[in-house]
Amino acid sequence: xxxxxxxxxxxxxxxxxxxxxxxxxxxxxxxxxxxxxxxxxxxxxxxxxxxxxxxxxxxxxxxxxxxxxxxxxxxxxxxxxxxxxxxxxxxxxxxxxxxxxxxxxxxxxxxxxxxxxxxxxxxxxxxxxxxxxxxxxxxxxxxxxxxxxxxxxxxxxxxxxxxxxxxxxxxxxxxxxxxxxxxxxxxxxxxxxxxxxxxxxxxxxxxxxxxxxxxxxxxxxxxxxxxxxxxxxxxxxxxxxxxxxxxxxxxxxxxxxxxxxxxxxxxxxxxxxxxxxxxxxxxxxxxxxxxxxxxxxxxxxxxxxxxxxxxxxxxxxxxxxxxxxxxxxxxxxxxxxxxxxxxxxxxxxxxxxxxxxxxxxxxxxxxxxxxxxxxxxxxxxxxxxxxxxxxxxxxxxxxxxxxxxxxxxxxxxxxxxxxxxxxxxxxxxxxxxxxxxxxxxxxxxxxxxxxxxxxxxxx
Amino acid sequence: xxxxxxxxxxxxxxxxxxxxxxxxxxxxxxxxxxxxxxxxxxxxxxxxxxxxxxxxxxxxxxxxxxxxxxxxxxxxxxxxxxxxxxxxxxxxxxxxxxxxxxxxxxxxxxxxxxxxxxxxxxxxxxxxxxxxxxxxxxxxxxxxxxxxxxxxxxxxxxxxxxxxxxxxxxxxxxxxxxxxxxxxxxxxxxxxxxxxxxxxxxxxxxxxxxxxxxxxxxxxxxxxxxxxxxxxxxxxxxxxxxxxxxxxxxxxxxxxxxxxxxxxxxxxxxxxxxxxxxxxxxxxxxxxxxxxxxxxxxxxxxxxxxxxxxxxxxxxxxxxxxxxxxxxxxxxxxxxxxxxxxxxxxxxxxxxxxxxxxxxxxxxxxxxxxxxxxxxxxxxxxxxxxxxxxxxxxxxxxxxxxxxxxxxxxxxxxxxxxxxxxxxxxxxxxxxxxxxxxxxxxxxxxxxxxxxxxxxxxxxxxxxxxxxxxxxxxxxxxxxxxxxxxxxxxxxxxxxxxxxxxxxxxxxxxxxxxxxxxxxx
Numbered sequence: 001x002x003x004x005x006x007x008x009x010x011x012x013x014x015x016x017x018x019x020x021x022x023x024x025x026x027x028x029x030x031x032x033x034x035x036x037x038x039x040x041x042x043x044x045x046x047x048x049x050x051x052x053x054x055x056x057x058x059x060x061x062x063x064x065x066x067x068x069x070x071x072x073x074x075x076x077x078x079x080x081x082x083x084x085x086x087x088x089x090x091x092x093x094x095x096x097x098x099x100x101x102x103x104x105x106x107x108x109x110x111x112x113x114x115x116x117x118x119x120x121x122x123x124x125x126x127x128x129x130x131x132x133x134x135x136x137x138x139x140x141x142x143x144x145x146x147x148x149x150x151x152x153x154x155x156x157x158x159x160x161x162x163x164x165x166x167x168x169x170x171x172x173x174x175x176x177x178x179x180x181x182x183x184x185x186x187x188x189x190x191x192x193x194x195x196x197x198x199x200x201x202x203x204x205x206x207x208x209x210x211x212x213x214x215x216x217x218x219x220x221x222x223x224x225x226x227x228x229x230x231x232x233x234x235x236x237x238x239x240x241x242x243x244x245x246x247x248x249x250x251x252x253x254x255x256x257x258x259x260x261x262x263x264x265x266x267x268x269x270x271x272x273x274x275x276x277x278x279x280x281x282x283x284x285x286x287x288x289x290x291x292x293x294x295x296x297x298x299x300x301x302x303x304x305x306x307x308x309x310x311x312x313x314x315x316x317x318x319x320x321x322x323x324x325x326x327x328x329x330x331x332x333x334x335x336x337x338x339x340x341x342x343x344x345x346x347x348x349x350x351x352x353x354x355x356x357x358x359x360x361x362x363x364x365x366x367x368x369x370x371x372x373x374x375x376x377x378x379x380x381x382x383x384x385x386x387x388x389x390x391x392x393x394x395x396x397x398x399x400x401x402x403x404x405x406x407x408x409x410x411x412x413x414x415x416x417x418x419x420x421x422x423x424x425x426x427x428x429x430x431x432x433x434x435x436x437x438x439x440x441x442x443x444x445x446x447x448x449x450x451x452x453x454x455x456x457x458x459x
Numbered sequence: 460x461x462x463x464x465x466x467x468x469x470x471x472x473x474x475x476x477x478x479x480x481x482x483x484x485x486x487x488x489x490x491x492x493x494x495x496x497x498x499x500x501x502x503x504x505x506x507x508x509x510x511x512x513x514x515x516x517x518x519x520x521x522x523x524x525x526x527x528x529x530x531x532x533x534x535x536x537x538x539x540x541x542x543x544x545x546x547x548x549x550x551x552x553x554x555x556x557x558x559x560x561x562x563x564x565x566x567x568x569x570x571x572x573x574x575x576x577x578x579x580x581x582x583x584x585x586x587x588x589x590x591x592x593x594x595x596x597x598x599x600x601x602x603x604x605x606x607x608x609x610x611x612x613x614x615x616x617x618x619x620x621x622x623x624x625x626x627x628x629x630x631x632x633x634x635x636x637x638x639x640x641x642x643x644x645x646x647x648x649x650x651x652x653x654x655x656x657x658x659x660x661x662x663x664x665x666x667x668x669x670x671x672x673x674x675x676x677x678x679x680x681x682x683x684x685x686x687x688x689x690x691x692x693x694x695x696x697x698x699x700x701x702x703x704x705x706x707x708x709x710x711x712x713x714x715x716x717x718x719x720x721x722x723x724x725x726x727x728x729x730x731x732x733x734x735x736x737x738x739x740x741x742x743x744x745x746x747x748x749x750x751x752x753x754x755x756x757x758x759x760x761x762x763x764x765x766x767x768x769x770x771x772x773x774x775x776x777x778x779x780x781x782x783x784x785x786x787x788x789x790x791x792x793x794x795x796x797x798x799x800x801x802x803x804x805x806x807x808x809x810x811x812x813x814x815x816x817x818x819x820x821x822x823x824x825x826x827x828x829x830x831x832x833x834x835x836x837x838x839x840x841x842x843x844x845x846x847x848x849x850x851x852x853x854x855x856x857x858x859x860x861x862x863x864x865x866x867x868x869x870x871x872x873x874x875x876x877x878x879x880x881x882x883x884x885x886x887x888x889x890x891x892x893x894x895x896x897x898x899x900x901x902x903x904x905x906x907x908x909x910x911x912x913x914x915x916x917x918x919x920x921x922x923x924x925x926x927x928x929x930x931x932x933x934x935x936x937x938x939x940x941x942x943x944x945x946x947x948x949x950x951x952x953x954x955x956x957x958x959x960x961x962x963x964x965x966x967x968x969x970x971x972x973x974x975x976x977x978x979x980x
Contacts, residue, residue, distance in 0.1 A: 025569065043910040043920070044902075068902045070910035074570055075495030080536060083503075084570040105830065115831070119903025119914065121731055121824040121867065121889060122833040123576035126610025135821065138734035138837050140727060140765075140795050140804045358835045420831045426764075427734025427836045444799050449842040450970075453880070457615075457968040 004153055005186045007415035008213060009113030012408040015382060016396065018107060020065025021090045021100070024073065025083045038076035044068060097314040098375070098385040102355060106413065110380035113412035115419050130315055130325040130353065131362045133446035139429030155422045157433045159188045159370045161217075161257060161347045162281045163305035181279050183256045187418050188370035188433050189360060190237065191218035191410070192351050194378045195313050196390035198399035201227065206406030207377060211235040213411050219259055219372065225251045239285060243269050249276055257281040259308055262295065267302040283308050288326060288352065289319045293333045300337070300346055308349040309333070309368075313375055315353015326353050327366045334367025334438050343438070357420035364436045365443045380413040381406050478719065482696035484678040484930065488594030488938045491931040493540070494896060494923065500540030501585065501600065503568045504554075510534060510562035519552040539568070543600055577608045578822065579889070579899050583869055590939035591894035591932035596871075604872040611841035612873045614969045617947060625952035632945045633955040636884050638722070639790050639814050640859050648721055648790055650884070651680040652937060653944070653956050654874060657819075657865055657888035658704045658726060658794075660688025661711075662739050662748040662760075663826035663903070664892075664914050665921035671929025672891055673697040678934050684724060684886075687737065687762055689751035690716040702792065705782070707736060708762030710752040717785045722815070724792040725778060727765065730823035730866035733796035733837040736764035738827060743908055745916045776811035783812065790814040792863070797821060797843035802850035805862070809851070815861045817886060818843050823866025824889040826914055827904030840866045841880065848881025848961055871943035881961045894936040895929050 039047040046067050067084075074082045093100040101124075105116050127133050162182025169177035191211050197203050204220070208228045211218035212235040220227075222238045225248070233254035241261045245252060252258065252273065260269050262284045270282045283306040284299050286292055296307055309330070310318075317323035330350055337343040350363045351372035363371050379385060382396035425433060428442050436442065492498070504524060512534050516525040522541045527534045544565065547553045555563050575581035586603030590596060596603055605613045638648040656672045663686060670693060676683040677700040684702040685694070689711020694701055698719045705712050706726040717723055728734060739748075739760040749756035769775050779791050792815035793808040795801065805816045820840025825833070844864045851857040864877040865886035874885045893899070896911050908915030912923030944956060953959055967973075 022573065043907060068900050068910070069574065069898070070900045070902065071495075071499070071570070071574070071898050072910050075493075075497045075499065077497060080497040083568065084573045086573045115829045117827055117829050117904060118833075118901040119825060119827050119905075119909075120897075120899045120901045121578070122822045123578055123899065123901070124608075124834060125577045126608040126613065126822075126839065134835075135838050136835050138728065138796055138798045140734075140798050140801070356831075358831050362835075420829065423735060423829055423831060424836065427832065429734070441799070444838050444842075449838060453842040453845045454615075454968045454971060457963055457966055457971055 005157065005215070005418075007113070007411060007418055009412050009415045010408055011112055012405060012412055013111055014107060015401070015405070018065050018104070019090050019093060019384075020067060020087055021104065022067040022069045023085055023087045024067065025085050026077075026081045028081070030079055030081050032079055034078045036078055038073040038078075038082075041076070042073060043070065047073075094385045095387040097353070098355060098379070103379055103385060105356075106376060106379040107382065109416035110409040110413040113415040115416055115423065127446050131327060131356075131359050134327065134362050134365070135444045135446075135449075136358070136361060136365070136424055136428060137442040137444065138427040152422050152426050155425050155431050155433075157188060157418060157421055157425075158184050158186050159347075159434055160184050161283070161306055161349070161370070164345050164347070166345055180281070183281055185216045185370070187214060187216055187414065188364060188421070189414060189417065190216050190349065190370065190372045191377060192372035192374040193219050193221065193239065194374040197378060198394060200399045200401065202401055202403035203381070203398070203406055205403045206381075206401075206410060208232050208235060209403070209407040210377075210410035210414070213407065214414050217257055222248045222251070225255075230254075237283070240269070243272065245269075245272055245276060252276045252280065255280070257283060257306075259283045259285045262286040262299070266299065266304065270302075270304060281306055283347075283349065285310060287318050288312075288329055290317060292317075292329060293336050296333050296346075296348075297336060297340065300340075300342055305345055306347040306349070308351065308372065311350075311352025313352060326350060327362065330363060330366040330368055331440070338438070357417040358424065360417060360421055361424045361436065362443065364433065365439055367438045369434075369437055376413060377410050380409045479695035479698060481699050482677070484674045484697075484934075486678040486934060486938075488935050489931055491592055491928055491935055493588065493592065494925070494928060498538075498540040498588075499568065499570055499574075499585065500542060501568060501571050501581075502539055502542045502544045503566050504537040504539040504542050505564045505566070506534065506537060507562045507564070509560045510558075511560055513559060516554040516558060516563065519554050519557055521552060525554065537563075543598075546600060574898060576899070578606050578867065579869060579893070580606045584893055584898065587869075587890060587893045587936065588896075591936045594935035594938040596939055596943060604870055606869060611839050612867070612869075612876050615841075615876045615966050616969065616972075617872075617875070617879075617950075618965055618967045619950050620952070623950055623952035625954075627949050627952060627954055629945045629949060631954055632948050633957075634941055634944050634948075636861075636957060638861050640861060641812075641814055642859075645790060645814070646721065646788055649680070650682065652941060653878060653884040654937065654940065655681045655702075655884070655886055656683035656891060657824075657886040658684040658686035658702070658706075658724065659826070659888060659914075660686030660704075660739075661691050661751050662688040662743055662745075662916060665912065665916055665924065666691055666693060667921055667924045667926050667929060668892070668895060668913050669694060670697075670926045671895065671924065671933055673701060674926070674930040675891075675933030675937065676700040678930070679937050681937075682722060685711075685716075687711070687726060688739075688748065689753075690719070691751060695719070704794075706762050707764060707766050708760065710754065710760065710762070714785055717782060717789070720786075720789065722790045722792055723782045723786065724794055724815075724817065725766075725782070726794045727769075728794070728796035728819070729825065729828075730796050730819035730821050730837065730840070731825035732828035732832045733798070733819075733821065734764055735829065735832055735836075737762035740827065740904055743904075743916055745918075748916055772807040772811055775807065779812045792817050794819055797837045797840065797866075799838070801838075801843050802847050805847045805851060805860075806854055806856070809856055809860045813860065815863055816847070817863040817865065818847060818882075819886075820864070820866030824892070825903075840864050840868070840877065844877055844880040844882045845963070852961075871940035872947075874940065875944060875947050875959065876966065878956065878959050879962050879966050881963075883957070883960055890936070891933055894932045895924055896932075 093103045160182045165179045212232045217237040219237045237257040239259040284304045285308045288309045288311040311326040315326040347369045350368035354371045517527045582602040586597045586601040635651045672683040687706035702722040702724045703716045703720045704724045741759040746756045793813040794817040821837040861883045864882035868885045903914035907917040912920045
């Protein structure tokens with residue numbers, strides 16, 4: 001059996017008490033001390049473990065964080081003294097895009113590395129903006145036209161980054177020409193620079209170590225590349241805002257991919273980089289602006305075959321009056337490249353708004369080859385995605401985090417995402433994530449479903 | 460019927476096994492109050508130490524919130540779950556105002572505000588409890604018709620005519636349905652409600668829960684389903700109202716369990732985890748469960764996806780033929796999820812010989828499923844039903860097959876909306892569990908299982924649900940639903956629920972409605 005891709009998951013419990021969703025409120029002055037306390041009968045033993053915590057006089061009394069809101073105590077109390085409430089601190093987590101449930105689920109995955117599983121049906125809104133208006137397909141009866149399921153261990157999540165030649169090229173004397181190498185990453189996710197992070201060497205080192213452990217790449221500023229150990233250099237994808245290539249020549253000879261911030265001189269910068277290291281995969285990092293589709297096409301024509309499209313942190317187009325969501329722009333760019341007949345030569349990396357594992361699959365369905373994530377890595381470390389500029393004091397005290405612990409949290413999160421990607425691919429009967437790219441036939445878009453189902457209900 | 464004393468392996472009864480005498484269950488609404496000491500209502504009424512127990516509130520309240528039994532010198536703790544809240548202030552019996560000592564206070568119950576979610580709102584949970592307790596829809600205040608998910612059923616409303624075109628008495632309206640339209644010589648199985656119970660295995664739920672469901676199905680002359688966990692002997696007195704499920708793990712499936720029922724269901728996929736198969740965690744695989752499933756106790760049990768014996772419609776037909784040969788009188792139902800080509804799947808199942816095509820939408824219930832699957836994989840039932848209905852009509856086979864919708868049917872109005880979109884009938888699961896006291900905490904799968912004693916095999920926890928009480932709660936729920944079916948059909952002037960099928964002209968969607976209708980909603 002060939003060697004399987006394996007994510008080294010080790011449980012990494014939260015450093016601080018997580019913010020729980022539920023709390024009980026009671027009016028102790030009415031308590032009859034009936035010795036029949038339902039709190040002691042809690043199926044999950046929450047009160048007993050809380051007691052151990054809350055009996056420390058130096059700590060403030062806190063609500064149970066692992067209460068599952070089964071209401072047994074509330075409905076069973078002899079005098080009906082207890083009520084359930086949703087913890088306001090929980091509701092305050094996150095911003096418009098990152099909802100409290102997403103943050104809590106991400107913490108959980110970073111701790112356990114497991115797929116979140118629960119009983120009862122889906123409990124969220126019917127649909128939502130962005131990725132929440134897409135459903136992925138499943139294959140009812142596995143047919144020969146689909147890959148079939150031959151065991152999840154055979155589902156391949158690798159993708160290629162680099163200029164992919166569509167045909168063989170021969171030299172003037174008939175000898176086989178050489179193409180630039182492409183690089184393969186075993187998961188369709190690279191680790192981006194988080195849009196915010198406290199100044200901490202540990203977080204940078206952790207991100208590099210996590211990328212190395214996962215076998216993928218991480219984008220770093222050139223000045224930060226020194227944080228990598230020699231065996232981690234090949235996991236780096238330095239991002240050059242300025243053409244300071246000569247200062248970093250030795251590092252550029254060790255890395256496999258470089259990102260350059262897109263600008264007027266992108267093409268000449270690419271040439272300079274290839275002059276230093278001809279095997280480099282050069283990726284243009286393009287802001288997802290309304291003109292992005294044209295820009296991708298002109299970059300292709302100039303020879304840039306790997307393009308990283310960056311939406312804002314909530315997955316919106318940048319600089320547009322009415323910004324579209326990244327999924328719509330990706331579809332436009334993907335279709336344009338198909339129309340030009342060059343889609344297979346280009347690698348598109350999408351970032352911005354990738355917050356949940358299903359977003360990876362959905363972005364790929366919309367036309368990306370792979371995605372880059374930043375914010376989820378911070379959430380894995382305990383970040384609460386506070387609204388605002390992130391310059392205040394961090395409630396999760398992330399700057400004090402230990403590097404090896406942070407590495408494990410990031411690895412666990414990506415391990416859980418990898419398992420969930422396999423679940424989604426398995427349900428579709430697809431065996432290879434490369435084949436998911438642009439496969440809108442394996443997804444259902446809400447606008448189409450609404451038109452088909454309810455189009456005749458208007459008048 | 461053959462005497463029960465015959466040995467079980469005697470191949471009498473036309474080659475079928477001897478039948479256990481069937482036990483009828485009375486279809487009568489009786490009060491079935493909440494089984495907890497403190498039922499939950501929308502409001503809290505508190506009585507302070509200023510109360511002099513004068514008893515005025517007891518006299519005033521028509522809802523029974525205040526009670527002072529004969530011989531008691533003090534008034535009891537208010538039964539505030541019955542309180543209708545601030546709306547009462549408009550009346551002359553508002554206890555809060557009238558109390559001479561100002562000892563009473565009214566507030567929203569924080570617990571009621573903390574439970575629920577957009578699909579099953581707090582109001583839907585409380586109103587389902589109310590219907591299970593009383594057999595009628597809640598009188599005022601609670602929203603019992605739709606949730607707050609912002610799409611699908613929750614955006615659909617009925618387009619009632621100002622006057623019913625035909626004046627009908629409630630007694631003239633037929634809510635029944637025939638489940639065999641194929642004219643293939645098999646029985647024409649009739650159900651009295653366009654609703655039956657979905658598959659929940661022994662193992663995922665307790666035997667008490669299964670029995671309560673089976674008995675309520677018997678009372679309403681409809682069906683309940685075994686799920687994939689074998690056929691417990693205690694269900695045998697209700698064989699005529701059970702469906703044996705055959706799913707991919709084939710747990711507990713034996714010739715005898717196929718032969719004892721009138722409907723056999725093939726589960727190809729489940730809406731909550733389409734394309735993923737099932738998983739019973741080791742903790743819930745108790746010795747009893749393991750015996751029923753012919754497995755080893757304590758081991759996690761997987762139902763793989765898909766049926767590895769079915770890779771084509773031809774294989775599928777072979778599957779159905781196998782059941783039809785094993786039980787020459789059974790109808791065969793095919794339960795599938797809702798992929799993008801669900802219409803083709805339905806047609807394939809029809810040509811393979813299915814009597815019933817059961818679509819399970821993606822927002823359906825489950826004992827355990829990955830959250831990513833519940834949210835993202837396959838389409839909601841609201842989209843699948845019209846898609847399949849229209850396709851079957853176009854193929855000219857719509858009237859030869861029964862189309863059943865499930866996966867997110869929470870209320871009587873959801874049932875009617877699914878039927879108006881093109882289903883013949885629906886299957887429910889979560890609504891039944893909520894009637895039994897489920898709070899949708901989502902912890903069915905962990906440890907000892909359900910803290911409320913429903914979805915558990917823990918010998919201690921399962922005792923919380925009494926079989927007779929549970930049966931009554933479900934009988935009451937269906938009675939309340941039937942009242943609502945009849946009410947809506949009466950307002951449309953339709954004498955039969957079968958007429959309502961596919962009547963999308965009776966619906967409008969809040970997002971696409973004409974201005975007047977949107978305003979009225």
